[in-house]
Amino acid sequence: MLFRAATADPADIDRALAYPADGPLEALPADRVRAELAAGRLRPEWTWFAEDEDGEILARALWWGREDSERPIALDCLQVRAGVADPVAVAARLLTAGHTAFGNLPGYHASLPRDWRGRPDIAGAVAWRREAAYRAGLTSAIERLRYEWNPAAGTVEPTGRLRFREGTDEEFVEAFARVSAGSLDLHTQTELRSMDATRLAREDLAFYRDCPGERSWWRLAELPDGTLAGLAVPSATPYHPNVGYLGVVPEQRGKGLIDEILAEITRFHAGRGARRITATTDTVNAPMAAAFDRAGYEVTEIRLVLEGPSWV
Known part of the structure; x- marks a missing residue:
């Protein structure tokens, strides 16, 4: 053969x-x-x-x-x-x-x-x-929920609980590193077994810079007093706008702020005329899946991802 x-x-x-x-x-x-x-x-x-x-x-x-x-x-x-x-x-x-x-x-x-x-x-x-x-x-398997938003789901207005601003690459490296602590994302958990949070944060930053979305879309999420709460990274695939990355720092979790950050990403894409926004999360990441459900995103499929170690 x-x-x-x-x-x-x-x-x-x-x-x-x-x-x-x-x-x-x-x-x-x-x-x-x-x-x-x-x-x-x-x-x-x-x-x-x-x-x-x-x-x-x-x-x-x-x-x-x-x-x-x-x-x-x-x-x-x-x-x-x-x-x-x-x-x-x-x-x-x-x-x-x-x-x-x-x-x-x-x-x-x-x-x-x-x-x-x-x-x-x-x-x-x-x-x-x-x-x-x-x-x-x-040799490793992850199941991910693929979500889609369309204009019929609507958007919500900002509540004022968070403010969003642009940030430098170094500020985003710090934010990526902080939200990775205690993450339920299986890829993040796996990577943190072989590298520290700062190195992973720099790799995440480089990855999303290479995606079709624009770096200028990214926002840091802060409390009204300027305390970092998380980050919002609207992004895109070659086919659709998508929810690239979002997260809340550990000390601010459990307060519903993930809904505020997801709403900001959704408003951003919708404001640019998006007719479809895609997103994925691991099936085991129940809090993130629940946030998508609350925001009107609908599951369209399960994506089975089979991966192995990287070759250099």
Whole structure:
């Protein structure tokens, strides 16, 4: 069996587009793949096949990145033909070949309906993908709720409990570091096992600077006397405005201030004409999920994120 990336030959790209969407998990339609290829978010060298000796494609993996990414950021699509006897083995070898070529381990992001565990066909499709990803080095799993806001949900006016202002990078580093203490976010908890809060804060700042949103959108949240309460980082994906990052410092938690900060981000995007605002939070982060619910955001899917250690 041959594991390889697609070439820039239009015929090879057409083969990627013609691959059937076997199985119950939603696959990217051909028109979406073409659009992402044209935008540089999917690329031939990030599109990998498993072929048999006759050249028939038995499996396909599509990795995604931003337009300026040097390496892919996430695995968007993993499929193995229904007739393959051992889909786990084929998929694991395909992912390993891609990881070796990229020199990193992009996470696998699978979009699932909320009731996926109660649907045997979807649960089975998740199970073999998860095992294949594990064999290829993606050994940790996080489930995240994906939320959306639309104008029908409305916005709320500021209450005056907080004031919001621009801040320097160093002020945001301090704010990121302070809100990370006691965070329920699983990624934050994991990162803090291997680095201190200040280093993680600088990485967070760099990450959100690289997102499509503008640095000028960010705000520090303060009490009326100037005491730091948290931060609001409105951001964007290549597709929609989103709630990038928000948090409350430990000593101010439990007072409902998270609602004030989320409302500020929502007002900001809505004021710029947003028709949809997206957001995610871990399923275990019940306080954050409750804040989204109160703000009129609705869950649209569960996103299963499989990750491994970073390669340098």
